[in-house]
Amino acid sequence: MNILSRDTLQLGGFAGITEHRLVTDSRVFAGRKKPETFEGLGSMVYLADARYLPHGQSGMHPHSEIDVISIVLEGRVSHEGSLEHGKDLIAGDVQVQRAGGEGFSHNEINPDEQPNRMLQVWALPEVSGQAAEYKSYTPKTKGTTRIYGGSQSQTDTFASATTMDIVHLDTADSIEIANDALVYVIAGNAELRHIDESFDIKEGDLVRSTELKIVARAHTQLLVVSHR
Secondary structure: OEEEEHHHOOOEEEOOEEEEEEEEOHHHHHHHOOOOOEOOEOOEEEEEEEEEOOOOEOOOEEEOOOEEEEEEEEOEEEEEEOOOOOOEEEOOOEEEEEOOOOOEEEEEEOOOOOOOEEEEEEEOOOOOOOOOEEEEEOOOOOEEEEEEEEOOOOOOOOOEEEEEEEEEEOOOOEEEEOOEEEEEEEEOEEEEEEOOEEEEEEOOEEEEEOOEEEEEOOOEEEEEEEEO
């Protein structure tokens, strides 16, 4: 088991964005990978905790053969691009853009006078050459909401053996994870139990482990990436 704290990482960024990059997978970043960051899990290859400056934006840019998952945590995001142009997202919303072989271009904008906060996650599609697609979600504020992955027999999410869930736990609620997992504490604090050890985890901590239990000490929000 390993724990990486966001606050130990150098703050980077580009354009109108500041960010901490916690996962930079060698399959994508190769020689540009920061050694202190984690490798990905399954098809998941990137995780950044970002803040857009007031009226900051990423700038229009293209993607191909990648799935881009954007999780808005604070403030608003105005979305521009070749998929769902003009869509506005507020705190709690999630958008998933599949570039496929067709590709897409997009620009994410903070329309407000104060910084916002957003998680950016990338995953490699399991099948190449697919059409570009868009999905959006508003996860429930208690329990677990699947935002990515699952079987080919369902269409609620893009199918993948790597799954991503938004989890909200109230005080003393718990979640157990048996598979290989990356768990990011978006907000709150909790006790992590692994085998016969326990650890305190808090906002900004990324845990890599298998067979773990997390018990919330306050309302806690998690991103759980798991691979079967």
